[in-house]
Amino acid sequence: MSAISASLVKELRERTGLGMMECKKALVEANGDIEKAIDDLRKSSGLKAAKKAGRTAAEGVVAIKVADDNSYGVLVEINSETDFVARDDNFLSFVSSVVEKAFTDRQTDAAALANDVEEVRQALVQKIGENISVRRVILQEAPVVGSYVHNNNRIGVLVSIAGGNAELAKDIAMHVAAVNPQVVNPEDMPEELLAKEREIFSVQARESGKPEEIIEKMIEGRINKFLAESSLVAQPFVKDPDVKVGKLLKDAGAEVLSFTRFEVGEGIEREEVDFAAEVAAQVGSAK
Missing domain, CATH: 1.10.8.10 (Ubiquitin-associated (UBA) domain)
Incomplete structure (x- = not known):
């Protein structure tokens, strides 16, 4: 290569x-x-x-709307090219209209949602001179749906619970925003991810030179720690670290059915520009 x-x-x-x-x-x-x-x-x-x-780190915002009876909610991510535009009133007005459309239609398809607002989006692009895109949308329906949007509008969470109330669901959503668990329960962890972690822990443990039976216990200990750190119910509750989330839910007679966490720009590669090279190229082409 x-x-x-x-x-x-x-x-x-x-x-x-x-x-x-x-x-x-x-x-x-x-x-x-x-x-x-x-x-x-x-x-x-x-x-x-x-x-x-x-x-x-693409720019933009996340936005949420939840029904008055907390029976369903939508979470959307809308991207812009710069943080400056992400704070612009025209952009934020567009975001509000998109989340309202998603909420009214109970939309689950980002492409369909984008198509529904395409005319307005194009007009906004022409006005501000920057590309705007409707990236993703999620709909959650449950006995109780709670939500949380961080004050920078870059992290948003929807949580569906059975039992409990809207306040509990909101607290769990805040916890998910802050701690970012991968799954609800340890047994929900994808097997391929668990196998990958086990392989890494195995190599690390065997470098210790300890007997095989000790190594196996070390590996299992690290796997259990990984699951505890990555699973919502096993994590210390962010507002009261002395209480695990699972205990908080049990005491309220509730369980988490699912959660969705959006963070602006995650998974999007943005081209890194070498400004010195770019300026040099422009100077060269101007000669």
């Missing part, structure tokens, strides 16, 4: 906190696959986890 770029090494350093040469070596061995390099580093260096890619 071609030489490993400095920007790729930089991204791996930022995500792992490891040294430049160690990151470069890992990328070479992984043929430039940064996710594989992270897994390999976790196996070899005891690295516990890595930050999410720094290039996933």
